[in-house]
Amino acid sequence: MKKLPVVLFLLIAVFVLNCKNNSPQQSKNKEQLKVETNVQTQETAKNNERKQAIDFTLTDLNGKQRTLSEQKGKVVLVDFWATWCPPCKVEIPYLKKLYAAYKDQGFSVWGVGLDKEEKLRQFVKEYDIEYPTLLGTRTVAQQYDVQGIPTSVLFDKNNRIAYHHVGFAPGMEKELEKEIKELLAE
Numbered sequence: 158m159k160k161l162p163v164v165l166f167l168l169i170a171v172f173v174l175n176c177k178n179n180s181p182q183q184s185k186n187k188e189q190l191k192v193e194t195n196v197q198t199q200e201t202a203k204n205n206e207r208k209q210a211i212d213f214t215l216t217d218l219n220g221k222q223r224t225l226s227e228q229k230g231k232v233v234l235v236d237f238w239a240t241w242c243p244p245c246k247v248e249i250p251y252l253k254k255l256y257a258a259y260k261d262q263g264f265s266v267w268g269v270g271l272d273k274e275e276k277l278r279q280f281v282k283e284y285d286i287e288y289p290t291l292l293g294t295r296t297v298a299q300q301y302d303v304q305g306i307p308t309s310v311l312f313d314k315n316n317r318i319a320y321h322h323v324g325f326a327p328g329m330e331k332e333l334e335k336e337i338k339e340l341l342a343e
Contacts, residue, residue, distance in 0.1 A: 207317035211300045215269065215291040218278055223267065223291055229316050231263045232340040234333075237298055237308040239272045240280040244325045245307045249284055251330035255337060256288045262341050263314070269293040271306065309333070313340050 214224040225233070236252060238245035249268075256266040266288040270277040274292055281290050301310050304323065311320040311333070320336050322329065 207313060207319055210312055210316045210318055212316075213297045213300065215293065215297060217289045217291050218274070218281060221289075223289060225312070226316055228265060228312070230314050231265050232259075232314060232337060233312045234264070234266045234337070235269055235301070235310045235312070236266065237269045237271060237293060237301070237303045237310075238306050239270065240276045241272070242306050246284075247327065248307050248309075248325040248330075249286065251325075251333075252288070253284075253286060255330070255334060258334075259337055259341065260288075264337055264341060265289075267291055269297065271298060271303075311336055311340065314343060 210225055212224065212226045214222050217223055225235070234252070234255070236248070238248070252266055252268070256264070268281075268286065268288060268290040270280075270290055271293040272280075277290055277292070280286075301308065302321070307323075307325050309320075309322045309325075310318060311322075313319045319340055320333075322333070
């Protein structure tokens with residue numbers, strides 16, 4: 158009889174701990190969370206609730222100052238990334254293709270490297286990146302809510318945030334291209 162309260166206590170403790178650790182949010186894998194984040198972001202953009210960009214000026218690898226507000230009239234994709242980030246490495250060939258396909262139609266890509274300048278230079282040369290690579294800062298990354306990389310922010314022709322994507326998985330480039338075409342047509 159004395160063992161019954163102890164066993165009952167242990168069963169209740171295990172039950173409580175299991176309930177706590179199996180909340181719906183925690184049981185979702187990271188890919189599901191990324192997809193849900195992207196869906197929410199796209200819904201916001203499609204409802205024309207676009208937020209005005211926070212202007213910034215960063216220096217590219219050639220020493221040229223690049224200011225976002227000077228890009229008004231263009232569709233701009235700002236991609237926050239780092240050389241050590243595997244999804245960033247997967248994403249870059251797609252960004253290169255998009256840049257090549259749409260640069261003559263008023264589309265620009267800025268890679269904002271969150272890494273040391275020397276590493277960025279070496280990476281840009283190795284991957285033959287033609288679009289501008291800027292030296293990122295913590296301040297600009299925080300202004301654009303970069304909580305993971307890659308983070309891509311797509312701006313419309315009026316310097317408003319149209320889309321905000323965190324992460325990259327093959328297949329996302331199709332949605333990104335669709336968004337670019339929509340914005341170029343506006």
